Amino acid sequence: MDDPTRLELLQAEYFKLQDHVETFDERALQIKTWSVTVSLAGVVAAYGSDSISLSDRSVILWVAAASAASFWLIEFLWKCFQWSFLPRIEAIETEMRRISPAGTLAPLQIRAYWHGTFKGPRAKTAPDPATTLTPPHHAHGEIASSLRRGKFFTPPVALPHLPIALLAAGLAVFG
Template identity: 35%
Template sequence: MDPVESPDLARLHDDLQAEYSQLVDIVNGFDQRLLTIKGWGVTLSLAGLGLGFQQNHFGLFLVAAASGVSFWLLEAFTKMHQIHYYPRMRDIEFIAYELFAVRMQSGPASSPLIDWGWETAGPRIRRGDSKGDPNVPEPWPKRRLGRSIQPWLFAHVMFPHLVAIVMGTVLFVLGLSGVFGPI
């Protein structure tokens, strides 16, 4: 029996597709949580800054800064949990390519390639050298040399929380130094 026609291989293909679909749903669910966290963080930090001025109490500026730190860390930890699903997505893409790739005139074609497509998209969009063949996925690296993933340093995670932290801290220090008058 041809391995391509093997019932076990067909079942594996279906199982991989089902698992990949579940992973995509999980990652999308994290995106919704991350937006909620960011929304609450911005709302509470801005409310603390606004109330500090309205109530003429500079201690609320410190509350706004602390809120910014809390939501920044919460968003970073949530992002780290989301990132933990990416290696398995790449594993499935690589396995699917190795077992089920179809040879076309233009080169191999395989599906799914969502994670690998993201990996190779940046250089392709900027018309630079690609990190690899967009149609031939590479396995997730066993170890990323010299680089670890630090989600709290991602620009889209730290902003606008960092702005609230800086503003709250600066305004608190100015309040302590008497710039806003006695409180």
């Protein structure tokens, strides 16, 4: 394959991957909206009427807490699917930096630039593009890896689910 064709294919793949990542972000916001709506509706319903018994109120609050926790898990799994695209994006960016003449602005650097400005220099390097023809691991591996790294509890994943679950559970126990 000649270099111009290869570069066109990499560019098309890069923008398609970026679209996928952005679509996952849109869906994650929708999951957060569902979580807030359903879970807080349960909290409000538990206190919406004086005719609700204390035991029924407790059940409603536990259901609201479980709802928030369920949406939290769904969002975490959704983010794991999203994160599975990132090594390939990083590989394409690495290849673009490698083939760009020294001292020039390399194209297709959305993720690298964002990390450089927001998070500082990346601690790990992107995988070698030549070895990323097949995925480095399965989605199960991304889920396990993300759990080990504590991503389940990072603010982009845990909010707003964790505070709502804790609020509902706290009200069920103490409330």
